[in-house]
Amino acid sequence: MYAYGPVPSRRLGNSIGVSPIPAKVCSYSCVYCQLGRTRQLQTKRQRFFSEEDIFRDIIKVVESSSADVITFAGDGEPTLCSDLGWLIRKSKQEFGLPVAVITNGSLLFHEDVQKDLQAADILLPTLDAGNQDVFERINRPHGSITYEKMIDGLIDFRKDFFGQIWLELMLVKGVNDSDRQLFNIRDAVYEIKPDKIFVMTPIRPPAEDWVECPKPERVRVAEEILSESVTVKNREEGEFGVAEFKNAEEAILEISARHPLRLEQARAIEREFSEKGTLKRLLREHKIIINRYRHTNYITPDRKPERFESEAKPGSAIVVELIKCCFYRVKLKIFEKEKCYHVILDDAYYNNLAHGQLSKEELLQNCFGYFIDNAVIETLPSKIKLRDIGKQYPQFETDIRKAIAADKR
Ligand code: SF4
Numbered sequence: 568m569y570a571y572g573p574v575p576s577r578r579l580g581n582s583i584g585v586s587p588i589p590a591k592v593c594s595y596s597c598v599y600c601q602l603g604r605t606r607q608l609q610t611k612r613q614r615f616f617s618e619e620d621i622f623r624d625i626i627k628v629v630e631s632s633s634a635d636v637i638t639f640a641g642d643g644e645p646t647l648c649s650d651l652g653w654l655i656r657k658s659k660q661e662f663g664l665p666v667a668v669i670t671n672g673s674l675l676f677h678e679d680v681q682k683d684l685q686a687a688d689i690l691l692p693t694l695d696a697g698n699q700d701v702f703e704r705i706n707r708p709h710g711s712i713t714y715e716k717m718i719d720g721l722i723d724f725r726k727d728f729f730g731q732i733w734l735e736l737m738l739v740k741g742v743n744d745s746d747r748q749l750f751n752i753r754d755a756v757y758e759i760k761p762d763k764i765f766v767m768t769p770i771r772p773p774a775e776d777w778v779e780c781p782k783p784e785r786v787r788v789a790e791e792i793l794s795e796s797v798t799v800k801n802r803e804e805g806e807f808g809v810a811e812f813k814n815a816e817e818a819i820l821e822i823s824a825r826h827p828l829r830l831e832q833a834r835a836i837e838r839e840f841s842e843k844g845t846l847k848r849l850l851r852e853h854k855i856i857i858n859r860y861r862h863t864n865y866i867t868p869d870r871k872p873e874r875f876e877s878e879a880k881p882g883s884a885i886v887v888e889l890i891k892c893c894f895y896r897v898k899l900k901i902f903e904k905e906k907c908y909h910v911i912l913d914d915a916y917y918n919n920l921a922h923g924q925l926s927k928e929e930l931l932q933n934c935f936g937y938f939i940d941n942a943v944i945e946t947l948p949s950k951i952k953l954r955d956i957g958k959q960y961p962q963f964e965t966d967i968r969k970a971i972a973a974d975k976r
Contacts, residue, residue, distance in 0.1 A: 570625045572632065579638055583628050583638065591605050591606035592606065593609075593643035596707040598705055598742070612647055618653055628810075637658050637667070639666070667689040669691045691732075694735070694756065696752065697750070705739060740782070753792050764793050772865055816842075854868065
């Protein structure tokens with residue numbers, strides 16, 4: 568299911584959400600992300616699903632509900648979908664509704680991304696930092712995205728975009744809420760020239776446990792420093808649209824997988840389908856869990872950690888053995904033919920593995936794919952590094968060369 572809703576949105580009213588990408592494929596791994604840590608950190612645009620299938624799904628949902636807007640957002644970064652431009656144009660032609668895109672804005676320095684987004688009416692890009700250091704701490708971007716590139720992309724896009732740009736700033740205590748950081752952000756905002764700024768605080772369970780909301784006075788200071796800022800309400804109004812779901816179980820599981828669902832909203836879904844007891848059953852069957860965050864109970868899918876049994880045998884096809892999964896570090900042994908590589912992956916993997924959000928196949932693919940430039944690869948016993956992997960996997964050579972260059976800097 569690619570389209571869902573209408574979802575009560577803090578900024579957009581009743582919005583039909585469209586997710587044209589798989590869950591948690593993103594160019595950032597924000598510390599406050601409500602969807603957990605990024606499963607696949609990438610910047611390469613691609614077709615993840617058939618654009619016709621996505622559009623058929625949008626038609627179904629729009630026709631069965633009344634919505635104010637169609638919003639491309641999804642469970643990661645929507646601009647990674649190479650069909651985004653086509654989907655936006657087609658949605659506007661077919662339904663005459665405004666189209667919004669919620670994006671982290673990191674890929675706007677690419678001409679094709681800019682071209683695709685020109686068709687939208689409202690763009691809601693993220694701006695959480697005023698310099699490279701804070702950018703890395705809060706958004707944890709893909710290694711190829713610098714703060715400067717991201718800001719230049721936004722400034723450049725503004726020049727030719729006739730729609731509205733509503734910047735979104737997520738304030739995280741101790742990271743970007745000091746006066747100094749806020750003045751830096753304000754300087755960037757002057758250059759970007761958005762139509763509005765939404766100052767937000769993490770109101771749903773974040774990817775990292777240590778993320779905290781700033782004190783209300785810091786939010787007020789932020790609003791003062793950031794000229795033309797607009798404060799948003801602290802939570803959604805209304806209920807989720809569930810017309811396209813067959814029953815309460817499907818609605819609760821689908822919605823909670825992409826959007827943390829408050830307990831009372833889940834109860835309203837039970838009532839909507841007259842299926843009282845669904846929540847209790849889903850809890851009993853370990854399909855959902857209840858998370859408490861800031862005095863509110865949220866429903867999230869219960870994802871059990873996958874067990875990584877060792878299958879590593881030198882001489883066989885590529886096999887991956889999880890050696891150690893410690894705080895923010897995952898160490899793997901990868902055997903390929905007679906060779907053995909030790910791979911230490913960066914922190915974005917830790918939670919995904921620990922919470923079973925990453926299958927072994929995905930892990931293997933990522934080891935040699937998009938994550939290669941975030942991985943430190945050691946071989947035993949000599950010090951052969953990424954270069955050797957590149958020889959064996961020419962399809963990833965560009966990534967590897969980038970990683971080697973970054974290593975030297
Ligand atoms: S908050 Fe958005 S940009 Fe950040 S990791 Fe989550 S999906 Fe990606």
